[in-house]
Amino acid sequence: MGVQLTISVERFPIAGRFVISRGAKTEAVVVVARLADGDAVGHGECVPYARYGESVESVVDQLESVRDLLEAGADRNALAALLPPGAARNAADCALWDLEAKRTGVSAYRLAGLLRMEPLVTAYTISVGTPEEMREAAAKAAHRPLLKVKLAGDGDAERIAAVRAGAPGSALIVDANEAWREKNFVANSEACAKAGVRLIEQPLPADADEALARLPRPVPICADESAHDRIGLAALIGRYDAVNIKLDKTGGLTEALALAAEARRLGFSIMAGCMVGTSLAMAPALIVAQGAEFVDLDGPLLLTKDREPGLRYEGSLVYPPEPELWG
Numbered sequence: 001m002g003v004q005l006t007i008s009v010e011r012f013p014i015a016g017r018f019v020i021s022r023g024a025k026t027e028a029v030v031v032v033a034r035l036a037d038g039d040a041v042g043h044g045e046c047v048p049y050a051r052y053g054e055s056v057e058s059v060v061d062q063l064e065s066v067r068d069l070l071e072a073g074a075d076r077n078a079l080a081a082l083l084p085p086g087a088a089r090n091a092a093d094c095a096l097w098d099l100e101a102k103r104t105g106v107s108a109y110r111l112a113g114l115l116r117m118e119p120l121v122t123a124y125t126i127s128v129g130t131p132e133e134m135r136e137a138a139a140k141a142a143h144r145p146l147l148k149v150k151l152a153g154d155g156d157a158e159r160i161a162a163v164r165a166g167a168p169g170s171a172l173i174v175d176a177n178e179a180w181r182e183k184n185f186v187a188n189s190e191a192c193a194k195a196g197v198r199l200i201e202q203p204l205p206a207d208a209d210e211a212l213a214r215l216p217r218p219v220p221i222c223a224d225e226s227a228h229d230r231i232g233l234a235a236l237i238g239r240y241d242a243v244n245i246k247l248d249k250t251g252g253l254t255e256a257l258a259l260a261a262e263a264r265r266l267g268f269s270i271m272a273g274c275m276v277g278t279s280l281a282m283a284p285a286l287i288v289a290q291g292a293e294f295v296d297l298d299g300p301l302l303l304t305k306d307r308e309p310g311l312r313y314e315g316s317l318v319y320p321p322e323p324e325l326w327g
Contacts, residue, residue: 002037002071002072002073003035003036003037003070003071003072003073003099004035004036004037004071005033005034005035005063005067005070005071006033006034006036007031007032007033007034007060007063007064008031008032008034009029009030009031009032009056009060010029010030010031010032010278010307011027011028011029011030012027012028012030012277012278012303012304012305012306012307013026013027013028013303013304013305014026014027014028014276014302014303014304015302015303015304016127018125018127018276018302025276028047028275028276028277028278028299028302028303029047029048029056030045030046030047030277030278030280030281031045031046031047031048031056031059031060031063031087031088031091032044032045032046032091032280033045033046033063033091033092033094033095034095035070035092035095035096035098035099037099037103040099040102040103041098041099041102042094042095042096042097042098042099042100042101042102043094043095043098043280043326044090044091044092044093044094044095044096044097044098044252044280044284045091045094045277045278045280045281046059046087046088046090046091046094046247046248046277046281047087047248047275047276047277047281048087049087049248049275051225052086052087052249054086054087054088058088059086059087059088059091060088062083062086062088062089063088063091063092065082065083066079066082066083066092069082070092070096075096076093076096076097076252076254077254079092079093079096079252080093080251080254080255083251084251085228085229085249085250085251085255086248086249086251087248089251089252090247090248090250090251090252091252092252093247093251093252093253093254093255094247094252094253094284094326097111097112097252097253097254097284097327098284098326098327101323101327102323107323107327108253108284108287108326108327109287109290109320109327112253112257112287114287114290117286117287117290117320118290118320119317119318119319119320120286120289120290120295120297120317120318121145121146121295121316121317121318122146122295122296122297122298122301122313122316122317122318123146123147123148123173123294123295123296123298123316124141124144124146124147124148124298124301124316125147125148125149125150125296125298125302126138126141126147126148126149126150126163127150128150128151128152128159129159131155131158131159131161131162132162134149134159134162134163134166135162135163135165135166136166137166138162138163138164138165138166138167138170139166139167141167141170142166142167142168142169142170143315144167144170144315144316145170145171145316146170146171146172146173146294146316147163147167147170147171147172147173148172148173148174148175148201148296148298149163149172149173149174149175149197150174150175150177151174151175151176151177151179151180151188152176152177152179153176153179153180153181153184154184156174156176156179156180156184156188156191157187157188157191160172160174160188160191160192160195160197161191161194161195163195164195164196171196171198172195172196172197172198173197173198173199173200173201173222173294173296174192174197174199174200174201175200175201175202175224176188176200176201176202176203176204177201177202177224177225178202178203178204178205178206178225179203180203180204181204182204182208182211182215185203185204185211185215186215186216188203189203189215189216189217189218189219190218192218192219193218193219197219198219198220198294199219199220199221199222199242199271199294200219200220200221200222201221201222201224201244201271202222202223202224202225202226202244203221205225206225206226209223209226209239209240210239212238212239212240213238213239217241220241220242220269221239221240221241221242222240222241222242222243222244222269222271222294223236223239223240223242223243223244224244224246224273226239226240227240227243227244227245227249227259228249228250229249229250229251229255229258229259230255230258230259230262233259233262233263233266233268234266236268237266237267240268241268241269242268242269242270242271242293242294243259243263243268243269243270243271244271244272244273244296245259245260245263245270245271245272245273245288245292246273246274246275246285247274247281247284247285247288248274248275248281252284253284253285253287253288256284256285256288257287257288260288260292269293269294270288270291270292270293270294271292271293271294271295271296272285272286272288272289272292272294272295272296272297273285273296273297274296274297274298274299275299276299276302276303277299277300278299278300278303278306278307278310279299279300279306279307279309279310279311279321279325279326280307280325280326281299282297282299282300282311282318283311283321283325283326283327284326284327285297286311286318286320286321287327295318297318298316300313301313309322309324309325310325311325
């Protein structure tokens with residue numbers, strides 16, 4: 001019979017709205033690749049992202065384009081030669097990891113070279129809003145040890161101060177999603193430093209981030225939209241202090257692990273991040289997150305209902321996946 005690929009599009013409502021500088025959404029739309037080989041079944045989930053020119057349709061089309069090769073037994077290395085980094089390759093790559101784990105009975109983390117998996121503290125996202133809205137959201141989440149604050153450019157100093165007032169005991173990281181400009185970078189970054197922010201994620205547009213090499217950085221800067229895979233990583237030295245590794249950008253766990261190793265070699269700190277997806281998308285990312293300085297795998301916490309079985313979250317502590325979910 002051989003390997004059989006099934007592609008599905010699934011929708012999961014978001015609790016409230018997820019708002020960043022580029023807009024808002026009320027549901028997570030994910031694409032799932034399922035690879036079945038007899039009783040062994042592997043799954044991988046991805047989130048198409050318009051910022052990178054992706055849509056649900058384009059991702060499904062990309063997966064269909066490699067159907068014959070996957071069903072003929074193509075491995076992860078062959079897949080990397082067939083599809084570019086991005087969501088489609090992520091779904092297929094993670095399904096291949098899961099399928100190998102199910103075929104061999106060896107956990108995916110062991111296949112990745114780890115001896116064990118530990119529970120990790122994840123950031124919890126505060127969406128962009130008015131300072132008062134963000135203060136209220138932060139106060140409701142003030143019991144969480146790490147908050148990730150979405151920013152939008154103008155007015156961010158007030159937003160940061162409001163979040164700090166709402167959650168005085170939480171560690172803070174911020175994500176501008178490319179919304180800052182060189183003219184307000186210094187004032188905004190100084191406001192972050194005053195509030196004790198530990199990391200600023202992608203403050204400037206990816207195509208204008210060369211300015212970071214000459215601007216003062218009172219808070220470490222993390223690349224997100226500027227860093228996808230290992231290509232071009234060396235060019236970020238001097239601009240960024242950390243790299244946000246997301247499987248939907250790298251094209252799966254295979255490249256994510258290679259990117260993490262290369263980032264370490266070049267002296268970058270690591271954040272393990274995610275799009276808004278379910279536990280199936282977070283599970284392989286937890287392998288990358290082992291040993292990362294920052295973990296941002298809160299996707300399921302932002303949904304009204306996660307898939308089942310899902311990851312176990314206790315507050316902001318996320319536990320390794322059970323094989324029934326992935327790996």
